[in-house]
Amino acid sequence: MPDPSGTAASEALEHALARRFAARYAVSVSSGTAALQTALAAAGIGDGDEVLVPAVTVPMTVAAVVAVRARPVFVDAPPDGFGMDPDDLRAKAGPRTRAILPVHLFGRTDGLDDLLQLAEQLGVLVIEDACQAQGTRTRGRYAGTAGAIGCFSLKDGKILSCGEGGYLLTDDANLAARAAAYRTHYLAPAPGIAPGSRLGHNFRLAQPLAALAHHNLAGFTAGLARRRQQHDRLLDRIAATPGLDVIPPPPGANGYSPLWHVTLRNPRRFAERLARQGVHNSVGTFGLAAAPEQPWSAGLAPHRCPNAATVLDRLLAVVLSVTHTDDNLDTIANTIDREARAWR
Structure with missing residues (x-):
């Protein structure tokens, strides 16, 4: 019988993604940009908060930060490479800094270990934009699973794609539940958030696309x-x-x-x-x-x-x-x- 909730394909995809990339939870969404915005919202980032973002990035990353009404603070690259320069990051971090958002452009995770250590020192989250880094591994971990939450795209051109879509990976049950609630107008329950008590978005992944992504995951x-x-x-x-x-x-x-x-x-x-x-x-x-x-x-x-x-x-x-x-x-x-x- 068909699933009355109409989410069977998404749930099957999410279980398969979590297994494939060694994460506890996966949450499917409608695009990579939606994944970033959902991750930020799930982490409680919003008005007045600052997010440290590499200057070597694409507009979609920045758009997600602005969409939750936070302020992106651009961090320069190291003199000889990609990623975020640790000295510039320390200089630009402040009392309103809530997260570091590294962007793994071209499938590279340059300087990620240093960023994780800096985030721990600053007491902030790392939210990874791993939209171009499916399958990249750093010290035995997949890109998108080293920080608190990782964001991915399923758009054409990605190594795993279904035309359009995205997903998040996390080991944090609360973040996963809040992300799932946010993508469906907070109609789903989440820790500390009553259903329907906040405004969210329709960021659900269409079921035919979820089924296609699940099929393509085998390859x-x-x-x-x-x-x-x-x-x-x-x-x-x-x-x-x-x-x-x-x-x-x-x-x-x-x-x-x-x-x-x-x-x-x-x-x-x-x-x-x-x-x-x-x-x-x-x-x-x-x-x-x-x-x-x-x-x-x-x-x-x-x-x-x-x-x-x-x-x-x-x-x-x-x-x-x-x-x-x-x-x-x-x-x-x-x-x-x-x-x-x-x-x-």
């Missing part, structure tokens, strides 16, 4: 191996290309996107040139730049983050897809090599 191991193979193939094919210095992935990374420092003149224009030639990349195609430099951050009174600006202005991050065949990857490699040599 996740193979998909993860394929993404790493794609990543390594592209690096190998342009290893001798002038003007591109490989940024090697840390151990355990999922290979979400291969990265290079561009040493050619006008590297951002070079990335834009590649995008016009069909090589989709984060900087040239999507305009990725340090958050304080983005027009959408103007009303947030951000401090400049020069290290993040420098890293992203010199970055080539090629967007990979499950649909890319080896021939497609070789065409991408040939295009990058040709354009780099011509640019010089």
Whole structure:
């Protein structure tokens, strides 16, 4: 018989996700952005609170913080890499700081161990944006399970996808219950919150999408191996290309996107040139730049983050897809090599 609550597919997916990624609880939601907003709300973050966010991030992360009426505080990158610079983080933490929100762009968890230690010293939560880091492991733990709660996307292009959707992972029963209540207008009970006593959202994952995600989860191991193979193939094919210095992935990374420092003149224009030639990349195609430099951050009174600006202005991050065949990857490699040599 059909489940009268209409949530059988979501519940099956959640049990499978928790098992697969070694978490106690999973909560499915309608998107990765919804996962972030739900996590913040479940943690009680709201008016007047501050959340430390890396300057190397995407607008969706910031939008979730603003949606719960908290203030994002941008933390600069380290001088020689990604993540959040510990010294800048300490300087920007204050009495209103409630959480650190690392963003594992490109499947990397740079500096996560340091952030966990800093969060413990500051007495704040770590909420991980692991939307691009499905399958990445750091010291034996999956990305998204090291902090209090981890947030993921199921949008097309992710290693596990169903077209649109998201989920959260946590070991905290209270956070899981509050997240489940928030995603359905607080109609579900949660510790200390009476049903219907607060305003929430309709962030439920549609049941056909939940069923599709559950089906696709069975192929996740193979998909993860394929993404790493794609990543390594592209690096190998342009290893001798002038003007591109490989940024090697840390151990355990999922290979979400291969990265290079561009040493050619006008590297951002070079990335834009590649995008016009069909090589989709984060900087040239999507305009990725340090958050304080983005027009959408103007009303947030951000401090400049020069290290993040420098890293992203010199970055080539090629967007990979499950649909890319080896021939497609070789065409991408040939295009990058040709354009780099011509640019010089």
